[in-house]
Amino acid sequence: MFGFLQRRRLPAERRPKLGPDERVVAWAGTTGDNVLVATNHGLWLPGADERLGWHEIHKATWSGRQLAVIAAREVPVADGDYAVMDDLPPLAVTLLDPDRVPEQVRVRVNKSIAHTSHHPLEELTGVRGGVRVVGRRVPGVNGLRWTVRYDEGVDASAPGVAEHTAELVAWAKSGVGAVA
Template sequence: MFGFLKRRRLPADKRPKLGPDERVVAWAVATGDNVVVATNHGLWLPGVEQRLGWHEIHKATWSGRQLAVVAARELPVGDEEYAVVADLPPLLLTLLDPDRVPEQVRVRVNKSIAHTSHHPLDEITGVRGGVRVVGRRVPGVNGLCWTVRYDEDVDPQATGVAEQTHELVAWARSGVGTAS
């Protein structure tokens, strides 16, 4: 009678292995008989064994048919206060039936960001470029997780860069009022 109120169901054979407190919020049919599944914790992509957390997505764009997702990878630089990250190549997904996936990606990535600020490094270190300091909410983690992303031409090993970055992260953490 009320067919328009019917909810789409994710086929059981396409359902990823969800965590104990994870639930599906949207899913989309993609090319090649694949699906993209958005949950309260992140995005499950075709051919990937584990989800990409909302806090791991640096940028996502929707063109009306194609979803481009830029995730971050952690670099072996930094300290216990924050992680240094860099962008991975964009993942391009053609969604044949996008449903609410693009909206959920936008809302949940934005919602994960509690603090973001960009700072030039050349004033103190003489290094051209800057650093973006980001505090993000991560499901199941108390407090914020902090990351820094250096501009393309910045060498994190250059003299004074690590010290200034540490000060900027400490400043951002105190401004947000969190102890994590």
């Protein structure tokens, strides 16, 4: 009767193994009879065995046909109240029928960001470049996950950089407080 109100259904054989409290919010067909699935927790890329969490996506762009995603991975460092992130190579997926996927990606990546600030490092450490401090919401986790991303070319092991970064993260945490 109201066909325009009907929601597209993801074929059961294309449905990824969802986690507890995870639900599909949008999906799109891709090349090779694959699908990209957006859930309330993140993106299931075609052929992937694991979900890419919204908090792990540094940047996503939509060209009208291709969704390009730059995810980040945690770089092993000494103890701290934050994780150092490094961008992975961009992933591009052609969406044959994008439906609401680009909108969901934009909204959910943006909603995962509670705090972001960029700080130059040169004045206090002598290192050229800066660091971005980010507080991200992670589905199913109370509080924020704090990460830092150094500008390209910044030597994070240079004297004073780790100490100054820790101070910047502490400052950001104190300013966010109840917003988390």
